[in-house]
Amino acid sequence: MSSAGAAPRRVAVAGASGRMGRMLIEALLVSDDCVLSGALDRTGSPALGEDAGAFLGRSTGVIIGADLARGLADAEVLIDFTRPEGTLEHLAACRARGVQLVIGTTGFDAAGKAAIGAAAKDIAIMMAPNMSVGVNVVLRLLDQAARALGEGYDVEIVEAHHRHKVDAPSGTALQMGEVVAGALGRSLKDCAVYGREGTTGARDAATIGFATVRGGDVIGDHTVMFLGPGERIEISHKSSSRGTYAQGALRAVRFLRGRAPGLYGMDAVLGFDPT
Incomplete structure (x- = not known):
């Protein structure tokens, strides 16, 4: 300061x-x-x-x-x-x-x-891949959620950005994945799944999935889902400016x-x- x-x-x-x-x-x-x-x-x-x-x-x-x-x-x-x-x-x-x-x-x-x-x-x-104060608060929440929920929940990350963005997944989505993977004792490099198509077989519980949306003028939306038996927890951040x-x-x-x-x-x- x-x-x-x-x-x-x-x-x-x-x-x-x-x-x-x-x-x-x-x-x-x-x-x-x-x-x-x-x-x-x-x-x-x-x-x-x-x-x-x-x-x-x-x-x-x-x-x-x-x-x-x-x-x-x-x-x-x-x-x-x-x-x-x-x-x-x-x-x-x-x-x-x-x-x-x-x-x-x-x-x-x-x-x-x-x-x-x-x-x-x-x-x-x-x-930092995202300098929004809100996003960085969300990163802290994700760390706490992953540690508290442990291994019993599947993790999926969905992000959306404007049509002009050239990299995917977004740097923020990757950072969210790294935070969750670290809290669970995993390496994102080893457990990330960046796309699914065709007959993929049952979901590997150790993976962290990513889905990317590109279109329009979306500034930046990110949602991390923890999906467990009988419930789903979603932590989201949406930028409007x-x-x-x-x-x-x-x-x-x-x-x-x-x-x-x-x-x-x-x-x-x-x-x-x-x-």
């Missing part, structure tokens, strides 16, 4: 012309302890050269550009909700310049995750002020005790 009287944190935004980028910029422009210092977008984006606040009819003096050095020149923190390849490029630039990083990008492979872990030896990074992710990202920016290098999660941002 920022200390009283401290200067506002200078924040750059990657993917500035995207849906999430614009939400982050809007949140920064009304924040009293964070300011927009840079706006980055991909080479060839039609938004390059525009004022970052143009979509709101506002002049911020921050021009959207593709030059990393220029975009990060005045930044203390970069918020990145883009794609794995872009985020990893930004990661190297932030590491070289000592700029902290808030990562909401999903879909990293093992090598990408390893690169982030290596960079965290030099800079403070907060990484990306503003929740933006506010969570700004909480992460505040959390990182003065932090030592390391890789942090939303549990740390929200002050949850380790389980």
Whole structure:
């Protein structure tokens, strides 16, 4: 948390012309302890050269550009909700310049995750597949539910997102699966089932199933079902605005002020005790 009287944190935004980028910029422009210092977008984006606040009819003096050095020149923190390849490029630039990083990008492979872990030896990074405060409360509830219910309940995870989402299952659904699997003493890598078709045979009680829905403009719905004899428990989270992710990202920016290098999660941002 920022200390009283401290200067506002200078924040750059990657993917500035995207849906999430614009939400982050809007949140920064009304924040009293964070300011927009840079706006980055991909080479060839039609938004390059525009004022970052143009979509709101506002002049911020921050021009959207593709030059990393220029975009990060005045930044203390970069918020990145883009794609794995872009985020990893930004990661190297932030590491070289000592700029902290808030990562909401999903879909990293093992090598990408390893690169982030290596960079965290030099800079403070907060990484979470979902920065909604509500989602992270749900993750805690899932851990408690799985531990209390034990092995007698089948677990199925259903998630829905807009038609433009490119990875499946969502990073949030996978994190939910990892939380439940960990609480049950399993490895998600070994017990996840990502699709069923044809004659599948009886359900293996040790598995955790995933179902993915893509369509329309759904921002993000997740439901974890614990299905037992005679009852079904469902724990759900439904997003109606990306503003929740933006506010969570700004909480992460505040959390990182003065932090030592390391890789942090939303549990740390929200002050949850380790389980």
